Amino acid sequence: MTRRRRIYEGKAKVLFEGPEPGTLVQYFKDDATAFNNQKKGVITGKGVLNNRISEYLMVRLGEMGIPTHFVRRLNMREQLVREVEIIPIEVVCRNVAAGSLSKRFGIAEGTQLPRSILEFYYKSDELGDPMVTEEHITAFGWADTQDMDDMISMTLRINDYLSGLFLGIGLKLVDFKVEYGRLWEDEQMRIVLADEISPDNCRLWDSKTNEKLDKDRFRQDLGKVEEAYQEVARRLGILPEGGPADVSGPKVMQ
């Protein structure tokens, strides 16, 4: 296997230099963290499943007109993506109360929100990703008002599309987090969806039983974490060939 230069290592993924200029290889690890790195673990096969799930969702979103960094999946754990300058903002969209929103406002988990709510967090491990407003984002120059408009409208479209897609396979999209990046083409800049969309950064509940099928199973020690990720892939019709036994794939590269 050819050795590629490592550009960046995050908590769940590694970015390597891509085969041609302007591309990167995004490698999905099995590592899982929660609560800003205080809880650490390994979810066997997660990287393989998230690579597939994120590929599937990015392709579907691309088809309905959301520009993304995704180019193609390369193998079990890697995908080729366009190199973008990540905007250091996590955009969270919520449909149903859960997680930090339930805690902050004392709203019972599972309460339908009156409308979809967007929140912004500044990406900083040292600061624990503090929640910020559009005022902070524009005043500190992390994004300008046009970038914000683009990110907001894309996130709402993603929410509508993914809510429907998941509902069709018996899953409720409770909330999710997305990240965007700046892509330059012929002196022109546009904002594209980046990072990944997977059960690591979505809350997905079974629409009949409200069973959690996402990373909350790891965060809250609910057990059957691998099975939950597999179930999402199974319902999307993309469980790797060979079934669950096939998901551990190649080991993490050193």
Ligand code: TMP
């Ligand atoms: P929260 O309720 O903990 O704020 O999470 C909201 C959504 O964002 C949930 O789907 C999980 C996702 N998320 C991330 O992807 N990364 C993070 O660092 C956090 C805190 C949440």
